[in-house]
Amino acid sequence: MEEILIAVEVGLIYSIVAIGIYLTFRIIDFPDLTCDGSFMSGAAVSGALIANGVSVVLATVSAFAVGVVVGIITGILHIYCKVQNLLAGILVAFMLYSVNMRIMGGVSNISLVGYDTLFSNISPILVLLCILVFVLCTFSYVLNTDFGLSARAIGYNKAVCKTVNICVSGVTLAILGLSNGAIALSGSLMAQYQQLCDTSQGIGTLVVGFAGIFLGEKVFKRKSVIFSILSCIVGSVIYRLIIAFALHVELLHLEVYDVNLITGVVVTIVIYLTKVRISHDKDK
Helix, strand or coil: CHHHHHHHHHHHHHHHHHHHHHHHHHHCCCCCCCHHHHHHHHHHHHHHHHHCCCCHHHHHHHHHHHHHHHHHHHHHHHHCCCCCHHHHHHHHHHHHHHHHHHHCCCCCEEECCCCCCCCCCCCHHHHHHHHHHHHHHHHHHHCCCHHHHHHHHHHHCHHHHHHCCCCHHHHHHHHHHHHHHHHHHHHHHHHHHHCEEECCCCCCHHHHHHHHHHHHHHHCCCCCHHHHHHHHHHHHHHHHHHHHHHHCCHHHCCCHHHHHHHHHHHHHHHHHHHHHHHHHHHHC
């Protein structure tokens, strides 16, 4: 039972990553690969601040703010420096490794054992549910405002948006900032949850986020904003439960280091099933 609870809690943390990725890939159709770097930045900032006696709330908010800045930098590289969007994300994530190491004082990990975190005095699942309710309500509201409608329009047809005086560059920068801010927040929560900030924590974050999105979309068929965000949360929890189940099936002989393999297989299967369903619907 404890292992199931841990899987749910980790799934809830990574669901914020899925929501961040959803904003860029699904809303504005921007393939942002900054994810791994911004996740680690959130962990590094909060870890370094908490270890230096800063309030845990301020450390968490600072992690979100740093993520916003990281996302905007990716947007600036693409929009104003004319760097292709995929490459812009890769470059920023690449450079962030050095930045994160400097934030952490040149060490590869920071232990938060003995320091107060958001989870020190309250059940982690209660804290995470409160944060997710706030994230769900905030993003659902934002995406249903004129700004949000403009962002969704950009995802459908950027060229048309330019003809009707929508500030495509400004909206894109804002969504990239919100997306990476959410991902950095998730990184901060993970560091506090594990009581450890390590430079390897961000590896594979993008794929894990996609796993949550794809699985959630198989559960929720409705395409409204609130259901799309809910699907990210549910999908991420399902993904972690699948991982936990697979690791405990003795017949499979899987170990903890097989998590990436399991993730790749799950994502591949879901994508394949989605393509088969689309092809079947077209044949009808």
